[in-house]
Structure formats: structure tokens, C-alpha cells
Amino acid sequence: MLYDTIVIGGSIAGLLAAREVARKGFSVLVLEEDAEIGTPEHCGGLVSRNALKALGIDEYTILTRIKHATVSVLNTTISIDAERQDVVAIDRRALDKYVAKQASMNGADIMLMCRARSFAVKDEQVKVDTGRGIMECRVLVDARGCSIPASSGKGFLPSAQYEVDHAPWVDAGRVEVYIDQDRYPGFFAWIIPSGKGRGRVGVSGKGINAMERLEGFIGMKEMLRDCSSNGDDGSDDGNSSGGRCVVLRKVFAPIWVDGPQRPFIRERRVVRVGDAAGQAKPTTGGGIYTSGMGGVIAGSAIADALEYNSLDMLHRYESGWFDLFGREFERMVMLRRVFESLDNKAIERILLAIRSEMDEISVSGDFDFHSFTMAKMLLSRDGLSIVKAMLGSEFRRFLANLAKI
Ligand SMILES: Cc1cc2nc3c(=O)[nH]c(=O)nc-3n(C[C@H](O)[C@H](O)[C@H](O)COP(=O)(O)OP(=O)(O)OC[C@H]3O[C@@H](n4cnc5c(N)ncnc54)[C@H](O)[C@@H]3O)c2cc1C
Secondary structure, three states: OEEEEEEEOOOHHHHHHHHHHHHOOOOEEEEOOOOEOOEOOOOOOEEEHHHHHHOOOOOOOEEEEOOEEEEEEOOEEEEEEOHHHOEEEEOHHHHHHHHHHHHHHOOOEEEOOOOEEEEEEEOOEEEEEEOOEEEEEEEEEEOOOOHHHHOOOOOEEEEEEEEEEOOOOOOOOEEEEEEOOOOOOOOOEEEEEEEOOEEEEEEEOOOOOHHHHHHHHHHHHHHHHHHHHHOOOOOOOOOOOOOOOEEEEEEEEEEEOOOOOOOOEEOOOEEEOHHHHOOOOOOOOOOHHHHHHHHHHHHHHHHHHHHOOOHHHHHHHHHHHHHHHHHHHHHHHHHHHHHHHOOHHHHHHHHHHHHHHHHHHHHHOOOOOOHHHHHHHHOOHHHHHHHHHHHOHHHHHHHHHHHOO
16 A cells, blocks of 8 residues: 555654544555554653643643752752743653654554664555555655664764652653763753652763763662661651562653754655654653654644645754754753763863842743753853853853844
């Protein structure tokens, strides 16, 4: 059978693209190599409710609401009030399953345990070689995740994330970020809660053995917990049974941090979406919103291209995504470069400098478009002199980019 569209990859970006194409009545087949949608889950599930609304997802399971976030380096911690940003930790597996349901209710077929081995554009069609034979379509969506851009061997960081329970050091309403350029160069360690004493704990960084660093991080948290319970302040959080935290799931996956990889449209009828197109945020690696929107915008452009029989209309996807995120990603790539060139002491000085402005940052910050807030933090009086001294000409380009806002 000739499909209008075949999507390779049944995760958030591919499924949203499938939903949008099928919504307009075109035939869509989603190929997913794994046996279950949403599994294995390689995500912390942190997302804003505005983002979910923009993605057209009206049903999701909130595990916990985020009230504040802390960022620590050396001996300094700043706390950001996150209440206004309406950020939640969701069940990512259930989210992907819900989008699969939306796509399938619009008429998309989903084939599990079906790996696309290769594909080739021939004449007016794309032929996809799968374990179940050759399948054909008019437009192919490549949503295979960040292994696609990462196959170039650069632009990504190794990461490890464990789901833990019985961990009293996980606070239900607080996301924690730990910067340490020696242990996690160019990234950080994180705790994303999913409830009291439960959550996803991870690390990522350039050239590190992520599993080893994560086990070290968890060991340190457990040790601090032991020390504070030996100091016994009389409090009992109901979890301090003296045992170790329980690791329920381990995930090792690359995080793409190099920004969008153009062109999104290849060979006229192959459309890359989501992490496969480098659409995860270079600052945090978050991609539910930005990669998901890649799927939504691509799906709608594909439906138009099919309806008007004009492949040129596919380019509306690339321009639409860049209209929404282009400037934001440009700044995030620059922020990443700045961040990578700072050592722990310089970052600590910046955090100390902006401490007094935390109220304003909490009010004006936007979780989904955070580069401007981050840039403002760097450009606080003390931050400015530190960054300027370290970056020279790079810094001038950074300022010029900000001035375009
Ligand atoms: C440790 C970690 C934590 C994260 N935490 C967050 C977070 O808290 N918030 C957030 O917003 N983002 C987070 N992200 C990023 C987010 O998970 C991704 O940006 C998002 O999942 C990208 O979606 P995608 O559909 O583009 O690709 P993916 O989710 O990577 O999906 C690709 C799909 O393609 C399938 N596939 C691959 N090759 C083939 C093939 N040949 N044939 C058939 N199927 C194939 C895979 O099985 C998979 O289902 C995190 C990422 C990591 C690694």
C-alpha cells in the first residue's frame, strides 16, 4: 500500500506529526521499533502546562507541581520561585500514549516492533525498508530522535538518569540543579521530583562516564542524608528508615545540545522532526515542547503539501519553526558557549551577583523561552564584568544578538 505519509519513530515529535497529517484525512503509518509507545522512557517529564496546551495535549498525568527550583555551585545556592511558570513533572510514558491515541483516532496506523532499516527516495515516492518488507509513501517523516544528528559524532552529551524512590532528599515541589564544571563539564546534575521522596535523578557532561558520576552524586546525597539524620533534629519525614534509596529504572541516552540541524527537509520529501532535527534546547536538553512543536508544525505543512500537491509547501515547516524558536535557539547556543567557558568560581560569583534580583527573575521568567532571563542574569552588574573578561570577542557577538530583541 502507498501511504501519504510514513513516520519513522513513535515518540512525541513523530506522533504529533502523524496526528496533524491524519487529521486532514491523509493516510499515515507510524513505525516504532520498540514494543510499547513511551517505553523505554528517557525523559525527566518536566514541562510547562502552557507548552502542553500549545501541543494540543489536553490529557496528561501530573506527578507533581514544581513550586521552586534551586541552582547550586560550590557553596552557593539560589532559589527561584517557579509557581507562576506553571511547570509540572508528568508521566512521560502516559503522555506519548495519549498522543498515540490522538493520532490513531484521527486515522493513523501505528505499527510497533517495526524498525525502519533504511529508506530511499525514488521518483515520486520514498521506499522504506523494514523488517516487515518494503513500505512506500509520498512524504517521509524522520523522527528517530537524537541518534540521527549525533551519528556525526559531536553535538551531544552522554547522560544517565535513574528513577529513585525512598529518597528523602527528593523534595516533591523542588527541581534541583547542581553545577560542577569538573564533574559535569558543560552540563549539570539534576533532581526532578515525581512525588515525596521519589523522582528522576540525572547527570550529563562532556566526555564523562555518566553512570559513574551519577552513582557518585546519589552516594553523596545519601551520605548527606545519613549525616543529617545522625545529627538528629528530631524530625521524621516518614522515609528515613535508614535504608538506601531504591533505584527503579536506569536510562542512558545522549542529549543533543548543538541546536537545530538544517535543512529540516531533505531530498524534497524527507522531513526531519524533533530531536532528529536537533530541536532540543541547547541549555537544558528539554525537548517535549520544542521538538513536539516540530512535529505539530511539520504535520500541518505536510497536510497542506499533500492537499495542494506542492512539495514546496513543506518549507513552511522550517520557516514556521524558526519563526517561533529561531532567535531563542540562537541565544541558547550562545549561552551554552558562555557557560562552557566559565569555571565554578566564575559561575558562583554570577549567582552571588544575581541573588538580590531573584524576585524579579521569578516573576518575569518564562520556562519555555528562558534564554532572555538567563542572559539578563549574566548581564547583571557583576556578572557582566566576569563574562566580559572571560569572553572577549565572543562576548561582543552575544551583546549584539541581545540587542536585536
Ligand atoms: C535523560 C533525559 C532527560 C530528559 N528530560 C526532559 C525533560 O524533563 N523535559 C523535556 O522537555 N525534555 C527532556 N528530555 C528530552 C526529551 O526526552 C526529547 O527531547 C524528546 O523525547 C524528543 O522527542 P522525539 O520524538 O524527537 O525523539 P525520541 O523521544 O528520542 O523518540 C525517537 C523514537 O524513534 C524510535 N526509533 C528510532 N529509530 C527507529 C527506527 N529505525 N525505526 C523505528 N523506530 C525508531 C525510538 O524507539 C523512539 O521511540 C530528556 C532527555 C533525556 C535523554
